[in-house]
Amino acid sequence: MSVPTSAPAPSAPASSSRHFPPGFVWGAATAAFQIEGATTADGRSPSIWDTLCERPGAVLDGSDGSVACDHYHRWESDLDLLAGLGLTAYRFSISWPRICPGGKGEPNEKGLGFYDRLVDGLLARGITPYATLYHWDLPQVLEDKGGWRSRDTAYRFAEYAAITQHRLGDRVKHWATLNEPWCSAFLGHASGEHAPGRTDQAEAVVASHHLLLGHGLATEALHGGRRPAEVGVVLNHYDITPASDSPADVDAARRLDGQQNRWWLDALYTGAYPADIVEDFARWTDMSFVQDGDLAAISSRLDWMGINYYSSFVARGLGAPAPAGPRPTPWIGCEDVELVPNGEPVTHMGWDVVPSGLTKVLERISRDYDAPPLFITENGAAYDDVVVDGQVEDPDRIAYIDAHLRAALDAIDAGVDLRGYFVWSLMDNFEWAWGYTRRFGVVRVDYDTLERTPKASAHAYAAIARENGWA
Numbered sequence: 001m002s003v004p005t006s007a008p009a010p011s012a013p014a015s016s017s018r019h020f021p022p023g024f025v026w027g028a029a030t031a032a033f034q035i036e037g038a039t040t041a042d043g044r045s046p047s048i049w050d051t052l053c054e055r056p057g058a059v060l061d062g063s064d065g066s067v068a069c070d071h072y073h074r075w076e077s078d079l080d081l082l083a084g085l086g087l088t089a090y091r092f093s094i095s096w097p098r099i100c101p102g103g104k105g106e107p108n109e110k111g112l113g114f115y116d117r118l119v120d121g122l123l124a125r126g127i128t129p130y131a132t133l134y135h136w137d138l139p140q141v142l143e144d145k146g147g148w149r150s151r152d153t154a155y156r157f158a159e160y161a162a163i164t165q166h167r168l169g170d171r172v173k174h175w176a177t178l179n180e181p182w183c184s185a186f187l188g189h190a191s192g193e194h195a196p197g198r199t200d201q202a203e204a205v206v207a208s209h210h211l212l213l214g215h216g217l218a219t220e221a222l223h224g225g226r227r228p229a230e231v232g233v234v235l236n237h238y239d240i241t242p243a244s245d246s247p248a249d250v251d252a253a254r255r256l257d258g259q260q261n262r263w264w265l266d267a268l269y270t271g272a273y274p275a276d277i278v279e280d281f282a283r284w285t286d287m288s289f290v291q292d293g294d295l296a297a298i299s300s301r302l303d304w305m306g307i308n309y310y311s312s313f314v315a316r317g318l319g320a321p322a323p324a325g326p327r328p329t330p331w332i333g334c335e336d337v338e339l340v341p342n343g344e345p346v347t348h349m350g351w352d353v354v355p356s357g358l359t360k361v362l363e364r365i366s367r368d369y370d371a372p373p374l375f376i377t378e379n380g381a382a383y384d385d386v387v388v389d390g391q392v393e394d395p396d397r398i399a400y401i402d403a404h405l406r407a408a409l410d411a412i413d414a415g416v417d418l419r420g421y422f423v424w425s426l427m428d429n430f431e432w433a434w435g436y437t438r439r440f441g442v443v444r445v446d447y448d449t450l451e452r453t454p455k456a457s458a459h460a461y462a463a464i465a466r467e468n469g470w471a
């Protein structure tokens with residue numbers, strides 16, 4: 001797949017009529033640990049996130065996932081919410097420790113039963129399930145044996161994928177293996193912000209490889225199953241530009257882009273890690289953990305690819321003269337690279353709002369890689385919602401979603417094969433190390449009563465989905 005080399009058409013004015021291609025998929029996304037709660041119910045064993053939440057200081061508000069949105073018990077009314085908004089696709093994740101509480105061996109019938117009912121509930125409402133197998137909740141029993149630092153975890157992951165598909169594959173066609181493996185590897189093992197909360201750069205690189213190997217082995221298992229499976233992977237991508245044309249900044253952007261984007265895309269689509277980044281990582285590891293055949297498995301055929309897009313980065317090399325004032329924190333795994341604000345408005349996460357970066361990310365993947373059809377599997381924004389009489393008017397979130405959808409359409413107009421969009425998130429939820437302090441939902445969750453109320457953004461997004469664009 002390729003896109004024309006000419007510049008993309010400029011965005012049309014916000015009021016003009018624009019439409020997505022017929023059949024474009026409109027959905028919302030969630031993840032098991034962020035919404036389900038019920039962490040000890042029906043034989044589920046602890047995940048690495050349950051463990052991290054117990055570590056003092058790891059989660060901003062000291063909270064955990066034990067109740068979250070109580071989706072485990074409220075899933076039916078949550079699916080009614082989705083259906084009420086007229087959305088026809090739902091991206092959710094399956095909790096590995098519910099299915100394989102012991103890490104291997106006999107699957108847990110009650111865990112499988114929950115997703116069985118969820119999938120039936122979706123289909124009964126005319127909503128297509130998109131299941132993600134790993135959204136960061138590794139069974140703690142596997143972490144105790146080395147987690148993603150251990151090659152064995154990749155094989156356990158493929159087993160779990162096969163078990164799950166065996167049970168749900170008659171009704172679930174769309175499977176994603178991993179969600180944002182960069183976060184699992186680097187936030188989990190280098191910066192320590194995410195579970196398992198370790199801080200060793202070499203371990204992060206080892207984990208990145210075993211995550212990708214797990215993806216490859218699971219992809220082979222899913223494709224080899226009795227039922228036809230459309231297999232994809234979900235990556236977080238950013239458009240990365242240098243702060244100036246100084247050699248230090250240009251090199252900072254190269255390294256950051258290499259680690260965030262090319263490391264994953266090259267492995268998946270060219271069957272090789274990018275040589276310049278292997279060289280950058282050489283101060284930590286000689287990559288001797290990569291075995292013959294690994295890259296062939298990692299680059300096995302994909303049917304679709306998911307892109308999570310939130311923001312873009314401007315990179316500065318610390319060798320370059322820095323402006324006066326406090327220096328931002330150097331970037332994980334690129335010690336001598338820092339991110340600089342790009343002058344755009346920011347969300348409640350502090351993330352720059354850069355819709356044009358989404359167009360660039362989509363075009364770049366289409367142009368530079370032999371990628372399958374693309375989906376935006378997450379896009380959305382946290383804002384400090386103001387509740388008036390139980391209602392939330394959230395114009396910033398509406399503007400964010402609207403602008404990114406227009407940016408996505410710009411990419412389609414330029415020739416990118418983009419098939420769908422899933423807003424992050426259906427509802428406010430446990431935002432990892434930020435606990436419940438950051439709200440990404442288009443549906444508000446009152447954490448005292450667990451009551452759900454669609455925000456103005458839910459209605460605005462539903463209207464765009466219904467119209468397949470803007471009338």
Ligand code: FCB
Pocket residue numbers: 031034179180183236308378424431432440
């Ligand atoms: C992504 C995660 C998702 C959510 C959003 C805000 O990195 O995949 O679970 O936390 O960020």
